[in-house]
Amino acid sequence: MTAKFKPMTFEMETDRLSLSLWKESDASWYRELIAERGKGMPTIVTARKNVTTLRNRALESGIALLTIRRREQGDYIGYCGLIIGRSTLEEPEIAYELFKRVHGNGYATEAATxxxxxxxxxxxxxxxxxxxAWNAASFRVLEKLRFERxxxxxxxxxxxxWSVRDL
Ligand SMILES: CC(C)(COP(=O)(O)OP(=O)(O)OC[C@H]1O[C@@H](n2cnc3c(N)ncnc32)[C@H](O)[C@@H]1OP(=O)(O)O)[C@@H](O)C(=O)NCCC(=O)NCCS
Structure with a gap:
């Protein structure tokens, strides 16, 4: 972890959502979320490895994708957070992915805020x-978060x- 930055908070709450660091038990819904991309469902073993990697990377780098759970319903609906992605640790990317059944309820915007x-x-x-370029819903979330193309x-x-938000 670079000493320039404090580690990100890994547990957060909003009005409707709890954001947390990955646990091994998240593998079961994570593989269903990945399956919604339409290229098949990872095995439970692969999904466990993936969530463990996400957790370890978070602890090493100080930035993370976090799981999103609806507090009232108690279900996990996806993830949101910071990644290096195509950018850098100093200027990371924001990323989010939610189950289709919950799209359009403002959850991505609430978590990303x-x-x-x-x-x-x-x-x-x-x-x-x-x-x-085709991802209109994602651009709309970014617009609501005051990112600029x-x-x-x-x-x-x-x-x-590429869109940017000066903090
Ligand atoms: C992008 C994503 C996370 C948005 O999640 P969400 O919880 O539905 O987002 P929100 O409800 O906070 O906001 C979505 C906005 O996009 C708008 N929107 C949705 N589909 C749209 C479309 N086809 N064209 C224009 N606007 C659209 C919604 O109306 C809403 O805007 P509004 O609040 O002004 O009405 C979700 O669509 C998703 O998981 N997509 C698949 C993964 C993905 O593409 N991730 C981003 C990769 S860069």
């Missing part, structure tokens, strides 16, 4: 986001739009 606050509290000055890059799957 406290993640932005948590990024500020680590001492960071800038966050990025990289989103496929910055530039595009291209890979074999097409355009990636």
């Amino acid at each position: 406290v993640i932005v606050d948590a990024a500020v509290a680590t001492g960071r000055h800038k966050l990025w986001s990289t989103v496929r 910055h530039h595009s890059t291209w890979d074999e799957s097409g355009e990636i739009v």
Whole structure:
């Protein structure tokens, strides 16, 4: 972990949601979330490895994707947080992914809002986001979070739009 920044808070609450660090037991819903991408469901063994990696990376780097649980219903609905992604530890990316059944309820915006606050509290000055050009819902969340479109890059799957938020 770089000494320049404080570690991010890994436990947070909003009006409707609890955000937490990954536990091995999250593997069972995590694999269902990945399956919604339409390219198959990871085995439980792979999913356990993945969530353990996410947890360990968080503890090492001081930034994390966090699980999102609805407090009233008690169910896990996805994740949101900070990753290096295509950017850097100093200026990480915000990322989120929720189950389709809960889309359109403001949950991504609610979770991402406290993640932005948590990024500020680590001492960071800038966050990025990289989103496929077709992803209107994701751009709308970014707009609500006051990110601004910055530039595009291209890979074999097409355009990636970079947006930025100065903190
Ligand atoms: C992106 C994602 C996390 C948004 O989650 P969510 O909880 O539905 O987001 P919110 O409800 O907070 O906000 C979504 C906004 O997008 C809008 N929206 C949804 N689909 C849209 C579309 N096709 N065109 C335009 N706006 C759209 C909603 O109306 C809402 O805006 P509003 O509050 O002004 O009405 C969710 O769609 C998702 O998990 N997608 C799959 C994974 C993904 O793409 N992650 C981002 C990768 S960069």
